[in-house]
Amino acid sequence: MTAGTPQKLLAEALGTALLLAVVIGSGIMAERLSGGNVALALLANTLATVGGLYILIEVFGPISGAHFNPAVSLVMAARGDLPKRLLAPFIVMQLLGAMLGAWLAHAMFDMSILQVSTKLRTGHGQWIAEGVATFGLLLVILRAPAGRASAMVAAYIGAAYWFTASTSFANPAAVFGRMFSDSFAGIAPASAPGFVVAQLVGAGLAVAVHHLLSARSANAQGIGSASHPSSTAHHV
16 A cells, blocks of 8 residues: 555654664764774764664655655655655655654753754865765665665665765755764764755766666667666665
8 A cells, every 4th residue: 555645754754763863872872882982983883873774764665765865855856756746845854853863862861852063074075975975875776776775775874984084974864963963973063064065966966877877778788678677665
């Protein structure tokens, strides 16, 4: 049975909230248990995020597509995979869910619920990293074979935590939610615009490269032959 609009919006809000609770909560736990070892804290944060992300995509993918990410929703709306009338509601629910997820993480760790991050993340290296992280994420989503998107997305995000200077936010909703957490995973509001712009640029480049690869694939296989199988069932 196809989910209705209320179910889709609830899935996006709840899924994004749980994703941010995983990211921020595991960051808080990792920082408390790592004894000041930042590499160990990042590793713990990465492993929790990879596992949580995979599960959330599997659970909510059949309902809403499991976008949890305004950049993904924008691309899906442009492709016609998400009705344009649902684009704004999806983004609103994602942003709301991200903020609630940050608050939930704080509540679980007996921290002040209302916070604003003071962690500055800025500079050309950080912005390039966010562009690369989002480019890779969208390209994985657009090119993943059917039924494999959830595992591939989770694996890519896990890798990008370590090979990007920004630790791979790759998600404007994640940026928004992390602004409300003065913790290991936070980002200062002043740093947020640069991250979001870089993410949107990365997403646009991923769409362009996907079209280029699809055109070359079609030419190589011949007119009318099957092109690379891609899945839009799950997105993050």
